[in-house]
Amino acid sequence: MKIRNKILVYFSVTVMSLTLIFFALIYYLFSEYREEEFQQEQLSKIKNTISLIEEYKKKSAELSQLLDEQYINDFYDEKLLVYDHDKSLIFSSIDQLEIYRSDQILHELSPNVRWIEKVSDQYDVVGVYLEVHGKSYYAISKAYDNLGHSKRVFLGRLLVGMFALFSLVVWGLSLHLSKLIAQPIVRLSKNMMKVEDFAKVEVDSTTLEIQDLAKSFNALLDRTKESFSFQKHSIHHISHELKTPIAVLVSELDALTQVKDIEEIRSKIPKLRDNAKNLGEIIHVLLEISKIDSGQPLIKESFRIDELYFDVVDELRHIYPAAVMEWNYPEREFQEEDLLINGNRLMFRQVLQNLLLNGIAYSSASKVRAKLGPNKELFFENEGPTLSSEEQTQLFSPFFRGENSRSRPGFGLGLALTQRILNLHGASISYFIPKEGINTFHIQWT
Numbered sequence: 001m002k003i004r005n006k007i008l009v010y011f012s013v014t015v016m017s018l019t020l021i022f023f024a025l026i027y028y029l030f031s032e033y034r035e036e037e038f039q040q041e042q043l044s045k046i047k048n049t050i051s052l053i054e055e056y057k058k059k060s061a062e063l064s065q066l067l068d069e070q071y072i073n074d075f076y077d078e079k080l081l082v083y084d085h086d087k088s089l090i091f092s093s094i095d096q097l098e099i100y101r102s103d104q105i106l107h108e109l110s111p112n113v114r115w116i117e118k119v120s121d122q123y124d125v126v127g128v129y130l131e132v133h134g135k136s137y138y139a140i141s142k143a144y145d146n147l148g149h150s151k152r153v154f155l156g157r158l159l160v161g162m163f164a165l166f167s168l169v170v171w172g173l174s175l176h177l178s179k180l181i182a183q184p185i186v187r188l189s190k191n192m193m194k195v196e197d198f199a200k201v202e203v204d205s206t207t208l209e210i211q212d213l214a215k216s217f218n219a220l221l222d223r224t225k226e227s228f229s230f231q232k233h234s235i236h237h238i239s240h241e242l243k244t245p246i247a248v249l250v251s252e253l254d255a256l257t258q259v260k261d262i263e264e265i266r267s268k269i270p271k272l273r274d275n276a277k278n279l280g281e282i283i284h285v286l287l288e289i290s291k292i293d294s295g296q297p298l299i300k301e302s303f304r305i306d307e308l309y310f311d312v313v314d315e316l317r318h319i320y321p322a323a324v325m326e327w328n329y330p331e332r333e334f335q336e337e338d339l340l341i342n343g344n345r346l347m348f349r350q351v352l353q354n355l356l357l358n359g360i361a362y363s364s365a366s367k368v369r370a371k372l373g374p375n376k377e378l379f380f381e382n383e384g385p386t387l388s389s390e391e392q393t394q395l396f397s398p399f400f401r402g403e404n405s406r407s408r409p410g411f412g413l414g415l416a417l418t419q420r421i422l423n424l425h426g427a428s429i430s431y432f433i434p435k436e437g438i439n440t441f442h443i444q445w446t
Helices: 003-055 057-070 102-108 146-193 208-232 234-257 262-293 305-316 345-361 389-393 414-424
Strands: 077-083 089-092 115-120 123-132 135-144 301-304 324-328 340-343 367-372 378-383 427-432 438-445
Touching: 003 077, 003 089, 003 123, 003 135, 003 146, 102 115, 102 123, 102 135, 234 262, 301 305, 301 345, 305 324, 305 340, 305 345, 305 367, 340 345, 345 367, 345 378, 345 414, 345 438, 414 427
Parallel strands: 324 367
Antiparallel strands: 077 089, 077 135, 115 123, 123 135, 301 340, 367 378, 378 438, 427 438
16 A cells, blocks of 8 residues: 555544544433433422422322423423332322333332432433432332433434534545655655666655655665675775785795705795785685675674784785884773774784785885774874875775875775775774874774
């Protein structure tokens, strides 16, 4: 069912149901009030009749005729019976109306049961026990409330008519409101269906929920675009990230060809084996990212960040022997827990390698300074040309390369992969320029 139809049905049914319940309650309360009011009128007539019986008890032969003549126009159709303390009939109105089970009502009446009320074929029947001037009386009245029932019927018809008219108004109003409410959603849905090349959806609605939905959809488009871009250019990723370990192997193998001593060759084989192992670890990192993208959990362990940093530095010295890669501990006192990172060791190794290679490549002195800050923050600094404000906004985008990289080889994927790994660990990376000629990358845990 369309959302417009749901709004129309739900709103209309809810409002009309509540209205129906409200009208039914009005009708019920009026019926109860009519019955109560009429029974009080019956009681009042019973009391007046008993008072007259007391006053004119010597004229008992003419009493029925006199009382009937006095109250002939009180009720539309009635029958009144009055009994003395022995439950002997002392007065009966001249109406031919019969009171069904009057003996049973009379039997139930007593000083303890002073009031009985019943309804018989729309006739109100009341039985009452009264004490007048120290004497006990029993009375039974049956009457038809012609005026009250006429009002009740009129009220019922009026409420039915009002409900029908109100239902038409509510239905028309619901139709209009559902159109107004659903129109922005319908437009947004059509815009979503027309999305091409990951173009963002534009909305012209002032409704906060619609704006939030559009923002969420656009954010999903950005993540999907990023994922597609990462998958589409996976070959470039792999070639770029494997270039360094392969260069290490090639460099060491070239050096090995110049060695003539067998023992020296054997001594270098373990190092070549370690480099080949590192190559396998990089491939494993790329595979792990692919698995995480498909929904598998990230495998973490606890390790010291400084030890991992020194391992990466030892590996890179074979390619950049002249490069300077510093590590600085915090100036304040710190515990070993300040150095422990909970994450995927192989992925973090790749992060450190990418940042060191980036610092070496874009440093004017081939020097990188790494520093451990508070809350396990990491800073990587190098001296060299800085990026403009416009370039900084695209720094972590795949294949982006700034003006300072025109003459340098590469694909512009290292920082994009670094950011991807850190995001998977709940961390973020940012770039800033503390002072002119200083490039700084900041890793912060969120």
